[in-house]
Amino acid sequence: MLNQKDILSTIEMIEQQHLDIRTVTMGISLLSCCDADIDKACGNVYDKICRYAERLVPVSEEIEMEFGIPIVNKRISVTPIALVAAACRSDEYALFAHTLDKAAKTCGVNFIGGYSALVQKGMTDADQKLIASIPQALSETDLVCSSVNVGSTKAGINMDAVALMGKIIKETAAKTSDREGIGCAKLVVFCNAVEDNPFMAGAFHGVGEPEKAINIGVSGPGVVYSVLKDLDGEPFDVVAETIKRTAFRVTRVGQLVAQEASRRLDTPFGIVDLSLAPTPAQGDSVARILEEMGLEVCGTHGTTAALAMLNDAVKKGGIMASSSVGGLSGAFIPVSEDEGMIAAASGGTLTIDKLEAMTCVCSVGLDMIAVPGDTSAETISAIIADEAAIGMINNKTTAVRVLPTPGKKVGDTIEMGGLLGSAPVMPVHPESSAAFINRGGRIPAPVHSLRN
């Protein structure tokens, strides 16, 4: 029989430390849905998603119940719509967003991602049409998430797209201003976007992916926090080793759920994302882990080092636990979705500049950060450019998901509710970056892109 202590520790992790599977995401290729007639193409998209993902939610719930592990989100990611829509003679790309929304609601999933364009080196006509339709698409739908990849280590940074995305983010905030600018919470700008990411808002099903796949994102900041509480004063090698062991256990649950979901849905298993994804709940915070390591408040000096160690230990522990690792894999630092980050940002210790430094060593980027509503499009573009540069040079995924909710200023809070949480508005530098952004063109790929 299993060790009694092990059984009880599993129960404790789930019941008291918020261990859960953050998402089971089914990736679906829509390349077979293209048609010159947009209504026909949308019909194909709806039918295919509903056919493939019909059983995603009931099967996930069955697994939750049998294994006693909560699966917080069930999601769908699809081929970037700019590729699917390119064949259409129409400009009304938002029809695809409505179709995705309807399909997601029929299947009962929490979100659907892939209203996306990949423009790291340049924009096709379809990419331009899709990007232009993002504000409308996100304001008229509930469950659709959008992403645009503006840079990569191989291609450099498309500064025309960076400039455009600043405007699109502002427009999206304006179009959803009656709902705290929530459209921007569903829009992410990437550098080095990955094709098998199960997390929103950036999930899409890349063209190198199979017909369909099951990708899993795990969670577990509460579990890591709880083991660190027993390590007061211990050196970092002990801390790292303990985090590794914990990450192994957390990821094994992800691997088990992935295998079960894959088998029951007759869909190939894609990847497990070795993630540490926080929620706004007490005791499920990445910031509190960093503070438990000995920092008075997350964001003070030492935070970047603490996060680097945490991120690396999570990967080392997780990598052996899964047969196939991918996605974003690392600790997430979304401000509004992390109770400790919210507190640190509200107190002024955690700033955008510090968060930018932290993104050099963790999973993604400047995530769920509320900025003043009067922040200019050029400043948002410049924030995107900085993040993209970090991703391009360091060969990692970076992203920007900022919320310039109209009318909000420093000191205000944006309340989005649920897993999206609440975000204190953080100050940005008032000095202009407009002349820099208005240059346009492309920042060439760095020398280390030439690895062949």
Added chain:
Amino acid sequence: MNAIITVVGNDRVGIIAAICVKLAEYNANVLDLSQTILHNNFTMIMAVDLSKANAPFAEIAEALRVLGEGMELSIHMQREEIFDAMHTI
């Protein structure tokens, strides 16, 4: 299929009896059982074989949960694989 049942709560007369009666109704065979008092809580862990059970997993798990509620106990039934996955290589 094997499952692990965990029971946590205040100790009282008849906990094991009540659970075993319920399991017998479903034709679930008890393979192993251990109990202890942990942090003043009655804690019992039971391994059961459900291969000959006469009802689906969900129904048995729900019946145990309801039984637990009536006795002020937290009763969970989970498939054994999750514990194997987390604690063995």
